[in-house]
Every structure is written in structure tokens, then in C-alpha cells.
Amino acid sequence: MRVGEKEDRILVDKVLAGDTRAFGKLVEKYKKRIYYLAYRMTRDHDSADELAQESFVRAYQAMSGFKREYSFYTWIYRICVNLTINFLKRESQKISVDSFEGGYQLLGGSDRSDQLERMIASEQAAIIKRTLNTLPPDQKAVFVLKTYDDMSYQGMAKVMNCSIGTVMSRLFRARHKLRKALEIADVQEDREDERL
Amino acid sequence: MNDCREKKRLQIYLDGWMDKSEMGLFESHLRKCDVCQTALVEFEEVSAAALEIVDHAPEREYWDSFFARVNNRIISRDVSPYEEPKKSTFRIKLASYSIGIMTLGAALIVAFNLISGNSFGPDTVTESSINIVTPTVAETKSDLPLAKIEESITVEPEIRVEVEDSDNRVITAELNSSPSVSEPQVSSSGDLAGLATTETELKVIERRDYQSMFRGPFRITHAELRLSDDENFLTRLLAEYGGLAGDDFSISPNVVAEGILSSYASGGSGQNESIFIARSNGIIDPVNPNWGYLGIPGDSVNTESYRRYMIELDLTRTK
Numbered sequence: 001m002r003v004g005e006k007e008d009r010i011l012v013d014k015v016l017a018g019d020t021r022a023f024g025k026l027v028e029k030y031k032k033r034i035y036y037l038a039y040r041m042t043r044d045h046d047s048a049d050e051l052a053q054e055s056f057v058r059a060y061q062a063m064s065g066f067k068r069e070y071s072f073y074t075w076i077y078r079i080c081v082n083l084t085i086n087f088l089k090r091e092s093q094k095i096s097v098d099s100f101e102g103g104y105q106l107l108g109g110s111d112r113s114d115q116l117e118r119m120i121a122s123e124q125a126a127i128i129k130r131t132l133n134t135l136p137p138d139q140k141a142v143f144v145l146k147t148y149d150d151m152s153y154q155g156m157a158k159v160m161n162c163s164i165g166t167v168m169s170r171l172f173r174a175r176h177k178l179r180k181a182l183e184i185a186d187v188q189e190d191r192e193d194e195r196l
Numbered sequence: 197m198n199d200c201r202e203k204k205r206l207q208i209y210l211d212g213w214m215d216k217s218e219m220g221l222f223e224s225h226l227r228k229c230d231v232c233q234t235a236l237v238e239f240e241e242v243s244a245a246a247l248e249i250v251d252h253a254p255e256r257e258y259w260d261s262f263f264a265r266v267n268n269r270i271i272s273r274d275v276s277p278y279e280e281p282k283k284s285t286f287r288i289k290l291a292s293y294s295i296g297i298m299t300l301g302a303a304l305i306v307a308f309n310l311i312s313g314n315s316f317g318p319d320t321v322t323e324s325s326i327n328i329v330t331p332t333v334a335e336t337k338s339d340l341p342l343a344k345i346e347e348s349i350t351v352e353p354e355i356r357v358e359v360e361d362s363d364n365r366v367i368t369a370e371l372n373s374s375p376s377v378s379e380p381q382v383s384s385s386g387d388l389a390g391l392a393t394t395e396t397e398l399k400v401i402e403r404r405d406y407q408s409m410f411r412g413p414f415r416i417t418h419a420e421l422r423l424s425d426d427e428n429f430l431t432r433l434l435a436e437y438g439g440l441a442g443d444d445f446s447i448s449p450n451v452v453a454e455g456i457l458s459s460y461a462s463g464g465s466g467q468n469e470s471i472f473i474a475r476s477n478g479i480i481d482p483v484n485p486n487w488g489y490l491g492i493p494g495d496s497v498n499t500e501s502y503r504r505y506m507i508e509l510d511l512t513r514t515k
Contacts, residue, residue: 023277024263027262028263031263032263032345035262036251040251045254049254052262053262053265053266053269057266060266060270060277061270061276061277063277064277121248124245128249129249132246147243148246148247153213168207168208170205171211175239175242177234177240178245178246179239182241190415
């Protein structure tokens with residue numbers, strides 16, 4: 001058992017013994033990860049805020065049923081992923097593909113090739129962001145867990161409550177679709193260039 | 197369009213899940229294969245582009261007040277982490293599931309009577325019951341050497357259904373008094389190919405969907421098991437999984453184990469199943485690129501590990 005996990009279990013025991021501050025410590029420790037997990041799946045701050053808070057409330061509520069074979073980290077991720085997937089399924093019509101806030105900026109002082117690379121990277125990021133919003137929630141979840149949390153296949157299988165094979169398959173499909181989106185964008189860009 | 201059947205293994209390579217022994221071979225393939233090289237670059241591009249996405253960063257005040265807001269919710273809803281209220285809720289919910297669980301219970305009794313040879317009819321499968329039958333195993337036709345059977349062990353199928361309610365609480369219905377089933381222990385020579393050719397009385401376990409047996413706001417998270425005479429189960433499973441199934445189709449770890457057991461009895465055609473488990477040391481990578489992956493963690497080249505893995509899955513329990 002990792003040190004962090006041991007600490008978490010001690011905190012869980014304290015929460016069950018009535019120590020609210022211990023729950024506060026758990027929330028402090030995981031709030032950013034849980035928020036960003038929900039945010040990266042919804043790309044909407046208000047939804048992510050709601051889902052992150054709700055994940056902790058659900059965790060608190062179900063604390064006595066916390067299984068010892070799980071780490072708290074996996075458990076809270078699982079609650080958040082479940083809530084977010086359900087949310088996305090329910091609200092899929094309402095979540096708009098927000099515009100790419102990052103955009104690209106031509107940075108002063110950098111040479112032209114750097115700027116060009118930066119532009120391409122930003123455009124690709126925008127495409128990935130748009131395409132991520134079109135992925136089925138399960139595929140989106142594994143892609144987010146792998147890409148941003150660098151979670152292992154086993155960890156994702158626990159969080160998603162499915163087999164490693166399913167995780168790999170979902171991840172492969174997600175990447176494949178994202179890759180296709182980049183390819184299509186490239187082709188379109190080439191055609192534009194030819195037309196010009 | 198050019199393609200390469202090794203392409204699906206790129207993901208394992210990219211994510212650092214490939215064994216060192218395989219990595220050398222794969223990298224030498226990669227150096228020669230334009231298709232895989234291009235795909236690798238493209239996958240890396242996807243990850244790099246995803247990391248370029250600018251996340252919304254809430255203000256510091258947001259984080260500072262986060263716990264207070266969570267706590268307000270807890271207080272306003274009068275939520276408690278303690279056992280007492282959960283028990284009462286559990287009982288209420290359990291009562292609401294009683295019809296489903298009773299149905300399952302009745303089905304299990306029928307199933308156990310069948311496996312223990314009581315006077316029920318043979319091999320009857322109905323939609324509303326779990327049916328456990330002792331199959332006749334197909335004759336082995338493989339060119340591979342037969343695995344040596346060193347001893348028989350007794351395993352005890354554990355039939356259990358878990359459901360998860362809308363609050364992520366798991367409710368388990370379990371039957372512990374399951375009858376023993378003999379299963380052979382094959383030699384652990386390191387050649388798993390032998391597992392596919394074992395010539396014994398094996399039981400094939402098939403997945404069963406219990407969804408229709410329940411009503412209520414919950415989903416099944418873990419459900420098995422039944423014995424079946426369907427020796428082509430794994431082949432169908434793989435084909436469905438990778439080729440035909442929708443995104444919602446998932447293979448539970450138990451089904452992986454079912455697949456393994458199924459492959460024991462399937463005769464080992466050399467085209468799938470154990471052969472690939474053995475060669476890929478943990479990852480089944482079917483030769484047909486249209487098929488999906490099945491993952492088996494750990495040192496699966498060893499029979500003992502295999503068995504331990506299945507035990508870990510709660511599929512079987514040794515005596």
C-alpha cells in the first residue's frame with residue numbers, strides 16, 4: 001500500500017469516527033483533480049463545479065460503504081466518473097462546444113517557425129477539443145484519465161468498473177476517432193491551400 | 197489502403213505496457229513498418245494536442261471556498277457517513293429489490309439442482325432462469341502437444357450478483373452453498389498452448405445477463421456464472437467485442453476468465469484463445485486485427501498465476 005493511500009484510509013476512519021476536519025483534508029487533497037476530471041469531460045466550469053462538489057458529497061454519504069480494497073483516490077474518481085458520465089448522457093444536448101479560448105498568439109520575439117508550430121499545435125488542440133465533445137462518455141472518460149492523469153490500465157479499469165480489455169478498447173477507439181479528426185482537418189487544409 | 201496487423205499493439209507500446217521482451221521485437225518491426233511508424237506519430241500527435249488544450253482555471257477564491265460549499269451541501273441535506281442511516285436505507289432499498297432477488301434465488305436453486313444431478317430435465321435453458329449444465333467437451337483436434345494433467349483440484353463456483361444503486365452503493369446477493377465442481381489442474385510447463393488442448397471433463401462457463409431479472413434504479417456491476425455447453429463462446433465473444441458490439445458492450449473480468457475456461461474446452465484450434473495469451477504474456481492480441489483486446493494482468497504464462505487470477509476474480513474458490 002502506498003503511503004498516500006494509508007494516510008487516506010486513516011482519514012476515512014477518522015471521518016467515520018465523526019471527525020469532519022478529516023473529510024476536509026480529503027477534499028482539499030483531491031478537489032483539484034476531481035474538478036479537472038469533471039471539467040475535462042464536460043468542458044464547462046459550472047457543470048464541473050457541480051459534479052465535483054456532488055462527488056464529494058456522495059463520497060461522504062457512502063463513506064461507511066468504502067471498500068478497503070479500493071484506494072480512496074480510485075473510489076472518488078469512480079464516483080466522479082460515474083456522475084459525469086450520467087450527466088453527459090442526460091445533458092448531451094445542452095452542452096455546447098465552447099469556443100477555443102486558448103487560441104493562438106503570435107508571440108513577440110520568437111522566430112517564424114516557432115510561431116508556425118505554435119499555431120499548428122493550437123489548431124490541433126482546438127480540433128481535439130471539439131472532437132472530444134463528440135465522443136461517447138465512456139470513451140471520453142478513459143481518454144481523459146489516461147491523457148491528463150496518466151492513469152494505468154488497471155486503475156482505469158477500477159474507476160470505470162470494467163475490464164482492462166474494455167479500457168484498452170475504449171481508449172483505442174477514442175484515439176482512433178481523434179486521430180481521424182486531425183487527419184480530416186489536414187486534408188481540408190490542404191484543399192484550402194490548393195484553392196488559394 | 198495499407199494496413200498492418202501489429203498496429204493495435206501500438207497502444208500498448210505507447211502507454212508503456214509492453215513487456216521488455218516484446219518491446220525489442222516490436223521496435224524492430226516499427227523500424228521497418230511505415231504504417232506503424234505513421235500511426236505512432238499520429239497517436240503521439242493526438243496526445244500532444246490534447247495536452248495543448250487550455251483548461252479553464254478557477255480563481256483562488258473558488259478553491260479556498262470549495263470545502264465550505266461541499267460542507268454546506270452535506271449540512272443542508274443532513275447527510276451522514278455513518279453506518280446506521282445507511283443500514284436502514286439499505287433495508288428499504290433491499291425490500292424494493294426483493295422481487296428481483298427472489299427471482300434470482302429461485303433460478304439459482306434450479307441451477308444448483310441441475311448441476312448436482314437432481315431430477316430436473318437435462319440441459320434446459322430458459323430465458324427466466326439460470327441454467328447450469330455439465331457439457332460434453334469437444335474432442336481435441338489440435339496438433340499441439342497435450343497438456344499433462346498432474347492433479348485434479350476442486351473448485352467451488354461462487355454465484356454472486358452485485359447491483360449498484362443510484363448512490364453508488366453496492367448490494368450483493370450471494371449463495372455460498374454452491375456444489376463442488378471438479379476441474380483439472382494442467383501442467384505448468386510454461387507452454388500455455390497446452391491449456392487449449394487439455395482432454396478432460398471441463399466445465400465451460402458462460403456469461404449470463406441478469407439485467408432482466410431486476411427492476412429498479414440500479415445497474416448490474418458484477419454477475420455470473422453459469423456452466424454451458426457452448427464451446428465456441430470465446431470466439432463469439434471476441435468477434436462480438438471487437439467487431440459487432442456497440443460502445444456500451446463491456447467484458448467484465450469474469451468474462452475474461454470465462455473466456456479462458458472456455459478456451460480450455462474448445463479444443464484449441466491454434467487461431468485464438470490461449471495461444472495468444474501465452475505469446476503476448478498478459479495481453480490477448482487476436483490475430484484478426486478487427487478483434488478487440490482482452491487483458492489479463494500478471495504473469496499469465498504460468499498456470500498457477502492463471503488460476504490465482506481466476507480466484508482473484510471471485511469466479512472460483514479453491515478448497
